[in-house]
Amino acid sequence: MANLGRGVTDLKLTPSDIPLAGDDLARFETSFEHTKEVWGELLEENGNRLQKGNLSLHWMNTEGSAWNKSRVKPSSRGLTLMDINRPDVYGTVPKIAPHRKFASRGSIRDQYLNRMPDVSDYTIMDRDEVWADNVETLYEEAVARQWKATTDVPWDEYEDIVKLPEDIRLASAQVATFLTEVEFVAADMPAKWLYHIPQDFLEVKMFMVTQMMDEARHQEVFRKRAIIGGGLLHASPGFEWALKVILEAPNHTMGSFMLNLLAEGMVLTIFRSGEMIAPTQLDKEIFRLTLQDEARHVSYGVMQVKNYLDKHPDRAAATEELHRFADIAEQVMLTTLTEPTVIEPLAVLLGGGIKYAETKGLDGVAKLWDMLISEYLQRCDRVGLDRHARCTLPRTAPWAA
Template identity: 35%
Template sequence: MKPADGRGILMRDCQVGRAGEVPELALDGHGLAQRGSVVDPGTPDFGFAIREKKLVWADNIAELYEQGKAGQWDATTDIPWDELPVLPDDLEQAVCQVMTFLIQNEYLAMYLPAKFMNRIDPQFSEVVLFLATQVMDEARHAEVFTKRALANGGGLQYVSAATEWSLRSLLAQDDYSNGSFLMHVLGEGTFMELLMFLEQVAPDPVTARTFKLARQDEGRHVGYGISHFAYHIEQDPSIKDDLMRAAEERTLFLQQASGSSPFVLKAMMTLAGGGSHPEQLARGRDAVMGLYEEMHHKRVRELVAIGFERQDAERISELHGSGVRNFM
């Protein structure tokens, strides 16, 4: 195996010989050895709980890992912090409120894949490596949104119990398929639309850039979710029933545990309307309602694309958007 076209050796290039034979069920007694290794029979059992290929695999996982490396950016130097303008108080407070909310979501999106990484057998090494890039991505997002909240003196704002309950219901997932579906497909897919909206209504180019760079990273995470569940559903269509139940159970929990948060909604309305005067808030509210509608349509399209019937896709999307206005 040699580098091709001066681009170096890619992970896809490593899928040759024994190293390229991805088992449907991880081999016993393989420990932490890289796939394709010759393993001593006395190797201890590490007890990896996730050993089936269909539970984690995506056909483009090697490419997603390469993209994850190439897409890294620096929240210290790749944001032109010295160009951040002074904003009117209402817009600055709205930006900081949104940043406070986004940080909560980024910690969830960092902790959840990290929770599952050491359960995945390293014979599916590309998946483990890709999830490691996601953890780094989300850490960087928490960093950049924290910096933006503090950069102009506005500071971190209010955290609602509703948001915390919503995120806790995700972090509590103990099944990889359910957790990945709720986060990679429903959560981050919706979150991408939110970041695009915030980029469009941001009151200045520096703030907009924080949203843009984070959104580009989220695209890879959603790409994994879509590719993985298209593969999983093709291998085992019955998983769709389990995923539907996971969405139903989470919605029931949220409806019982909490109500909607007014803080983020008002902040989004302020940004979308250009200010906090009543007519601006009314205009902003219309824009936010349009965002919710577009989020629903996108979720339905993605669910249909991975193998759900349209009726079921509509149901799952409505569940995700009901009770608490879920972004993640």
């Protein structure tokens, strides 16, 4: 009978007659070649046991676990993360992640550490670079409030959009177009960092996944709105610079500040103003549904940045770093706030038509501008970053100054 384990250990990578399409596979093979002693040993051990028809049953040994010691019960909402995190053994999130494995917090894992691979891309080992005290409840809220863009929006009323005056129709389609341009960055950014967060901070990873799902749905709903209303319109070059900064922020907290606190915060302000902007009931429903998703993202961002500063061993230095990042972030955000593809359709919608865009419309946008900046500064205050003196964004709209 062949020895299962030796088959791996003795594995020789044979050159193929057919040349490889690229060198990715060759690099992977070389890299994995260096690790095969460990997993080959595991396979040999397990394979030999199975070939003899034996069972290990070591997994029935509960020593070192909280087996039967931590009974949890569902609450009236069901079995929530808060319910299962009540016992310390499951709910204590370590300040520093103890390792870079996949094994779950609270499982029996320490004795296997030398037999499990390290995921070297798990680099965010300090909880306070990603943690927020409300992340568990926000996750539960996110899961409870998922909605479907396909059926939860009254699309059967789409003729109300088609009947709109052309200028209003174009403006609402342009708003939807720029929202399709910005929404996915709020999926790309958590996706970028998610992979660097070790499993011990699972609640954060889970929340980030809900944020990505939310943004997929927002991409979907605004794309559908634009297309059913006539079509997608123009890209917004000014916005793209802010999106680039979000993705290229030097660390997760700065990215979170830029995305969740500044950008998502401003999008939330626009959605909250949907009552005044939306030209149809259908549009109002979209704003109503999306604003609650955005509010969760802002909520996480605010509490995460706050936690980062509160727990930082050198708060003054961390605060100054964040200020310097915010100096740039605000300027690229100003690039977006002056973008005609954003400001002008909002003026048309708030003014009630192109005829009133430069008068009533810009007056309304100036009110919106005031909201955007003051609410941003409120969020900064909440995290403990006083931007009042340093904020480089004009407090009032340029035309209203």
